[in-house]
Amino acid sequence: MSIAKVVQGLVTGPVPVRFSAFDGSEAGPSDAAVGFEVRSERALSYLVTGRHELGLARAYVSGDLEVHGDMYEALVAVNGLKLDQSWSGRYQALRDLGGLRLLNPPPRPPMEARLHGRRHSKERDQAAISHHYDVSNRFYEWLLGPSMAYTCAVFPDAAATLEQAQFAKHDLVARKLDLQPGMRLLDVGCGWGGMVMHAAREYGVKALGVTLSRRQAEWAAKAIAEAGLSDLAEVRHLDYRDVPVNHYDAISSIGLTEHIGRAQLPGYFRFLQQRLRYGGRLLNHCITRPDNRDPGRYRRTFINQYVFPDGELEGVGHLIGVMNESGFEIRHEENFREHYALTLAQWSANLERHWAEAVEEIGHSRARVWRLYLAGCRLGFERDQVQLHQVLGVRLDPKGAGGMPLRPSWP
Template structure:
């Protein structure tokens, strides 16, 4: 049967994908737009010893599996397939590929991480953030573009540029929070400072951002100085739980909740609530699951092993309930998942444009990990496997008044 056809038994028959293998065999449509190359026997070990997409990811990151053609097309075709083979079919394929020796675990690619210590302790959270963010500011500049915004953009039109969409996102958050000159804003998980800079520059707000990434804080502080905003804005290398000030007029949390953990959500929202003055607003912007039925943690998946260790996604209904339970009144909510698919597509294009520089900067394995991650997440948002929600809450005054406008003032 040959290696290519045996691997096809594992992967299924994707009409748009051709498979070739190191033994000279091939399978599938010869005219397919995408070819998956099985370059070495080790690729077979990866596929056989890790269920579903994790084995394929390990083989791709290590370079033992290659995709010729558009990776998005290949992943779209492969994710249409059912990886759940019957055991008789699995044994037949294993026997054809070399038998039980394939079940000997191969070396795990060095990009895979398993953290130590108590989950979501400050030390372990610091390690998780450092794994993903303390890579190379230059690498992120190539992917994210001038905005250095590493969260879902908001596209005013289908033809808007990434920079226009990131500006629109920051401005939407500012308008939802009702920012005005002289207000105090806390931005938790501030990244490279995009929201802090936008609020200070365009709304005259005194803004403080906090991040667990030292490299982000250093880059953001320089950007603030370069923009002449040091009197209004600052970024601290600090855990949000260690912010000492209180009585902020507004808090933005853009892409932090995914790192918090289900058990920590009451403390997280309670901490933000306690730092707001009455009438102050919280805008929580984060990736969510499409329902509350699936587990928040999936440790055996590629995304947890390689991209966001300890990441936990929740259904938006659970997040809204948690906000309510600590005292927030939720006033507005919207799903922006299509916008995130468009954002990821733009980041993928940026990475491809700077591919050679990216490989030289961070290495082949990390660059391939990121290529896989960006394309896979784009497909996830397109297919409603994951969503992006903005939830706006307010801390009521003692008389239960909200200070909110009768109708939203931030546009459609």
């Protein structure tokens, strides 16, 4: 039986995409906007042996599966398919496609992370961060644009540019922290220094950022010097756990909590609380799960294997609870889920504009990882499979005073 007929047999209803395979068979409308091409039997083996979405990702990253048309639209179409999930249907499809030989998994693509040592040890965390962030600063410049901000932007309106939205995000964080000239800010997981430079340039704050990525720290040091901010802003290649006790006026954690791990969260927030003065504020900005019902934090998925190894997401309720138990009074919480979908759409557009350069800079397989990752995450935020929350906490003094205004001082 042809591969196309097997696919049609697994789908309940019409096939809304173009489908073609190496045996010459085809299915679906020829004028569909997107199409999938199975280029080899190895692609079938990846699809059969990979759990969850990992098989599709391995086939695509390796080049054995091609997606024609826009990746985001292709994923929307795949998510809309109604498949025969019965064991009998899947067993018959396996037999028709080639039988037991497909169950011998091909070698994993070299882009998959292979970490060693104790989870969330300093050495393993360094390797995990390096896997994703020490790719190429030139690549990130193309992807992120001039802001070099690799976290969810805050769009004042749908027509705002990515740069305007990233400025708005940094400024919102600054206002929630009530930054004032002469204050000292610690930014943990600072990336390329966007928040550090914003605080120094716009608010006259003396800001220190720390990152586990050496390439980020090198890029940030150069950017700070070129901006004439070296007297106020600094970025160090340093594990946040090695930041000495020095009572800061404010701490921002933008996109780091995802890398900490559930078991380490109480120690993480206690560590930050101990580095704040009384009345000092912490703004935690991170990706979360929509709830805490899914126990599969260590599941082997595309994101964990290719993008953020050892990453762990928690529900915002759990994070708020841990922050509270670690000595913070929670004063404000906000969900920016739709904003992250808009941010990812902008990053995807940047990647496509620089596709040829990106392939030359980081290689075809790694560029395909990014194309799939950005489109898949955009869909996830749109459909409430993941969220983005900002949580503001304050360290109270021994008498319970936190210095907060009666009403928020930010719009």
